[in-house]
Amino acid sequence: xxxxxVGLGTCGISAGGEKVxxxxxxxxxxHPNGFILKETGCVGMCYREVLVEVTNGSGxxxxxxxxxxxxxxxxxxxxxxGDKQIDEWLVSGDHREKGFFxxxxxxxxxxxxxxxxxxxxEYIAVGGYQAIRTALTSMSPEQVIEEVLTSGLRGRGxxxxxxxxxxxxxxxxxxxxxxxxxxxxEGDPGAFMDRSVLESDPHAVLEGMMxxxxxIGADDSYIYCRAEYPKAVAxxxxxxxxxxxxxxxxxxxxxxxxxxxxxxxxxxxxxxxxEETALIASIEGRRGMPRFxxxxxxxxxxxxxPTNINNVETYANVPWIILNGGAAFxxxxxxxxxxxKVFAMAGKVRRTGLVEVPMGITIDQIVFDVCGGIVDDKKFxxxxxxxxxxxxxxxxxxxxxxxxxxxxxxGAIMGSGGLIVMDETTCMVDVARYFLSFxxxxxxxxxxxCRIGTKRMLEILERICEGKGTMDDLANLDELSDQIKAASxxxxxxxxxxxxxxxxxxFRDEYVAHIVDKKCPAHVCAPxxxxxxxxxxxxxxxxxxxxxxxxxxxxxKQMHFITQDLCIKCGKCFTVCRxxxxxxx
Numbered sequence: 001x002x003x004x005x006v007g008l009g010t011c012g013i014s015a016g017g018e019k020v021x022x023x024x025x026x027x028x029x030x031h032p033n034g035f036i037l038k039e040t041g042c043v044g045m046c047y048r049e050v051l052v053e054v055t056n057g058s059g060x061x062x063x064x065x066x067x068x069x070x071x072x073x074x075x076x077x078x079x080x081x082g083d084k085q086i087d088e089w090l091v092s093g094d095h096r097e098k099g100f101f102x103x104x105x106x107x108x109x110x111x112x113x114x115x116x117x118x119x120x121x122e123y124i125a126v127g128g129y130q131a132i133r134t135a136l137t138s139m140s141p142e143q144v145i146e147e148v149l150t151s152g153l154r155g156r157g158x159x160x161x162x163x164x165x166x167x168x169x170x171x172x173x174x175x176x177x178x179x180x181x182x183x184x185x186e187g188d189p190g191a192f193m194d195r196s197v198l199e200s201d202p203h204a205v206l207e208g209m210m211x212x213x214x215x216i217g218a219d220d221s222y223i224y225c226r227a228e229y230p231k232a233v234a235x236x237x238x239x240x241x242x243x244x245x246x247x248x249x250x251x252x253x254x255x256x257x258x259x260x261x262x263x264x265x266x267x268x269x270x271x272x273x274x275e276e277t278a279l280i281a282s283i284e285g286r287r288g289m290p291r292f293x294x295x296x297x298x299x300x301x302x303x304x305x306p307t308n309i310n311n312v313e314t315y316a317n318v319p320w321i322i323l324n325g326g327a328a329f330x331x332x333x334x335x336x337x338x339x340x341k342v343f344a345m346a347g348k349v350r351r352t353g354l355v356e357v358p359m360g361i362t363i364d365q366i367v368f369d370v371c372g373g374i375v376d377d378k379k380f381x382x383x384x385x386x387x388x389x390x391x392x393x394x395x396x397x398x399x400x401x402x403x404x405x406x407x408x409x410x411g412a413i414m415g416s417g418g419l420i421v422m423d424e425t426t427c428m429v430d431v432a433r434y435f436l437s438f439x440x441x442x443x444x445x446x447x448x449x450c451r452i453g454t455k456r457m458l459e460i461l462e463r464i465c466e467g468k469g470t471m472d473d474l475a476n477l478d479e480l481s482d483q484i485k486a487a488s489x490x491x492x493x494x495x496x497x498x499x500x501x502x503x504x505x506x507f508r509d510e511y512v513a514h515i516v517d518k519k520c521p522a523h524v525c526a527p528x529x530x531x532x533x534x535x536x537x538x539x540x541x542x543x544x545x546x547x548x549x550x551x552x553x554x555x556x557k558q559m560h561f562i563t564q565d566l567c568i569k570c571g572k573c574f575t576v577c578r579x580x581x582x583x584x585x
Contacts, residue, residue: 002034002061003061006021006038007041010196011046014049016068023069042112044353099372100355105356111128111200112196112200112354120246132322137254147322151339156314159491163314170307179218180212181223181224183311185279190420192344193313193343194313197316199229203242209221221262222264224279228269236264272288272490280302290444334360334405339358342356343356343417343418347420349375350375351371357402374421382507383420391413392412413495433464447490454484456480460477461477467514473515485497531571531582532583538579539560546572550566551568
């Protein structure tokens with residue numbers, strides 16, 4: 001019997017996956033023995049959702065993209081029941097998909113989009129919980145840590161600290177009570193790596209946490225997941241309940257005497273709580289604000305006890321490493337950046353979604369080979385990497401390898417894996433303003449330089465985008481950036497100026513154009529735009545009707561004109577014109 005699987009991660013649901021699933025349920029009523037209906041998480045091809053896969057009894061099949069409820073009937077009649085694939089809807093038959101999976105190495109995403117994330121039995125069927133069994137029955141805690149050290153796995157949350165070393169420090173810390181924490185407080189604009197993994201393969205994260213707990217001697221843990229991820233939170237709670245029912249959490253796990261439990265703590269959406277000491281404060285019921293370090297959490301963390309903190313992606317790597325060996329993981333990547341990295345691809349790239357590539361891949365390779373290049377063949381301009389505290393790297397440096405050594409040399413940071421692609425229509429001054437507005441709003445307010453310094457920087461950027469900046473503003477931005485980096489307590493403040501620093505470094509000419517020429521080269525900053533009407537105008541009056549200030553005048557079938565004093569630069573005339581008669585300068 002064939003199986004029909006629907007991708008119901010957040011991306012699939014947003015594209016209408018639940019309606020497609022309901023339509024398939026209706027078809028199943030008419031053909032009760034015709035097929036098995038299942039759901040899965042995100043396979044990574046968010047740009048082709050809704051995705052529906054049809055597989056036969058041997059496990060081979062094919063994937064349909066952009067499925068709607070209206071297409072369901074034909075898929076069932078022709079493919080499921082008639083054994084005739086519909087070529088024009090096949091994802092694998094589209095030239096756009098070439099290279100998407102071929103250029104990936106999927107370790108963290110190994111089960112995403114393949115298994116039902118709500119079924120512990122399916123996870124076990126693909127080798128799930130064999131790693132914790134191996135660790136508990138044939139490895140000492142020291143051997144587990146040594147294997148992780150051999151792998152070269154570094155924390156995937158942004159800082160890139162060696163995971164095995166962090167485990168070693170926590171294990172060596174004195175104290176009978178120790179904790180494991182999973183940082184799932186993913187708050188970067190454009191980032192959805194952790195969310196997708198939790199929605200698609202929650203058991204891999206739980207198993208990684210179990211192995212870490214055994215290695216350091218912890219018996220209790222929390223997953224700190226933002227409440228804005230309801231699907232991920234629901235999947236986690238379901239998976240934890242299934243583990244308890246099977247004796248994989250609780251007392252005497254697998255009959256080895258090891259005890260361990262996991263709780264979910266929902267965060268309120270404060271970006272600063274992604275910083276580990278702020279996260280700990282939030283779990284303890286205090287306001288999420290960073291504290292001075294040392295002591296580090298490995299010595300004094302949750303409720304003053306030794307605590308190990310890793311993020312979702314880091315833990316999801318661990319079961320694979322234990323089963324396949326640290327050396328197998330270290331075979332991927334570069335000398336100092338081992339393994340693979342998951343990236344959330346967003347922006348002006350053709351194939352938006354989730355990809356997992358070996359460390360050391362270049363920006364050019366991930367943008368063009370994996371993700372198919374720039375939408376509408378526009379000119380590639382830059383990438384924003386590392387989230388709001390990251391930086392912008394120009395297309396001229398796209399041959400740089402993505403790893404923990406080379407990315408910081410550009411002034412950006414690796415971050416947790418958000419990668420936003422920009423084309424020639426992107427204003428880099430506006431990009432800096434946007435990210436500064438985010439970090440300024442998310443500052444906890446504890447540090448004067450972060451609280452007030454980012455506000456002053458934002459005010460300067462807003463003036464420049466309005467055409468009111470001066471050249472002295474650029475020197476002030478440089479000075480404020482240095483001061484905020486040096487005097488802020490936590491990573492949020494220390495890295496908040498990065499988008500400004502990197503855009504000033506690589507796109508200074510755009511700042512100068514805004515200040516001196518009072519022009520936005522990318523035609524983005526509204527106060528600096530001028531709209532005019534050329535002789536291609538047919539007098540259709542559509543633009544005049546759309547204008548909210550009656551700035552456009554002219555007789556029907558005669559060329560129209562824009563009164564600049566009345567124009568508010570809303571762009572509605574440019575949007576509605578069908579004859580390319582409205583010019584934006």
